[in-house]
Amino acid sequence: MTRSRKLKRKVESYTTGTKGLNRVRLYAQPRDGKLYLEYKDEGNAKRRLALDTADFTEGKVKANELATALLKHEGPRSDELSLKALFDNYEREVTPTKSQSTQAHDRRARKLFESCWGGSAKVKNLDRRDWDRFIAQRRSGALRPGGRSGKTKEKREAGVRNRMIELDLKFLIAVCHWAETVRVKGHPMLERNPFRGFPIPVEANPNRPITTDAEFQRLTEAATKLGPDVSLYLLLTHETGHRCTAVGRLRWSDVQLDKGLVTWRAEHDKMGVEHTVPLSERALEALKAARKQAARIGDGWVFPSPSNPDQPIRRDLLRDWWQKLEGAAKLERVKGRGWHSLRRKFATDLKHDTPLADLCSLGGWKDHNTVLKCYMRPDEVTMRGALARRSERRAAGE
DSSP: OOOOOOOOOOOOEEEESOTTTTOEEEEEOTTTOOEEEEEEOTTSOEEEEEOSOOOHHHHHHHHHHHHHHHHHHSOOOGGGOBHHHHHHHHHHHTGGGSOHHHHHHHHHHHHHHHHHHOTTSBGGGOOHHHHHHHHHHHHHTSSOOSOOTTSOHHHHHOOOOHHHHHHHHHHHHHHHHHHHHOEETTEESSSSOTTTTOOOOOOSSOOOOOOOHHHHHHHHHHHHHHOHHHHHHHHHHHHHOOOHHHHHTOBGGGEETTTTEEEEOGGGSTTOOOEEEEOOHHHHHHHHHHHHHOSOOSSOBSSBOSSOTTSBOOHHHHHHHHHHHHHHHTOOOOTTOSTHHHHHHHHHHHTTTSOHHHHHHHHTOSOHHHIIIIIOOOOHHHHHHHHHHHHHHHHTTO
């Protein structure tokens, strides 16, 4: 007796999307020809969706629609993660939580990496050669941000120093570290940071000039000739130790004149930390006098834009103020000395008798190591005092 064989019907199928991300398979059930879509949900579990049509062409359209929907709902998986997708996710979820200046740097740095390696480059495939190529191109000036038309041709084509390269690379490291902690369909967005352990260039002898007491006195005298706004801004930057942008973004509602306190808003702070600290008597008296003279009331800017009072003063105008102050005070131009040199002076002035925790809070530093490494300066008075106290203890037999 001849055993009959059942002939298997050929299963027609169609696949769209990317594996591990939004892969969708369309197939017809051999038994009755009914169409189904097969895909994986957020928990990476396999799902099946029956279609209400037997038209395979129409089924392909629905498969493509489902793949598009899955793509919009979920980010890419680690094995397919492109550089562009990595930055898109970070810029959407993390960058908005930072201060405006840091957000601007995030976007500039992103463009540099995409320009160097290509936005479609798979993150997992980037290696030490790519890392070194980025550093070399930044140093040579072959890789630089746009929008530098105001500079001379030589400066536009010049490379940057290690400090700027360091900031760019640390941003990339932070992005990859974040992606390692974010899960997509139950798996890390990035399985492994490909740049972990790579050397980051650092400045051997960073240029960090500080304004002396004598120079500040000359600047103060020169400021009186440039107007009350310049005088107040110079004083507040010196007395608060904060960054020039933070001082320029102060509102009158941030200042509690009756309590002698000032609140530094997170959105205007480089570290994104809001904090309220006391004002010095000198700064408080200057603010009270300026408040009486202010033409506007309410929550206005302490330093409004000359062209639009509803906007704060621009950074380029603050830079011009410093240059005019140096000229009026007849100070020799020192590369790297600007408003930030007053922040270094603040840290150095208060190091003698101020606990480090209080100093960091007063000046808006998040990391005390940064203060010790980049802002405080050794000085002869402090060193002689320390030696004298040592001698006194020795003489007393301690």
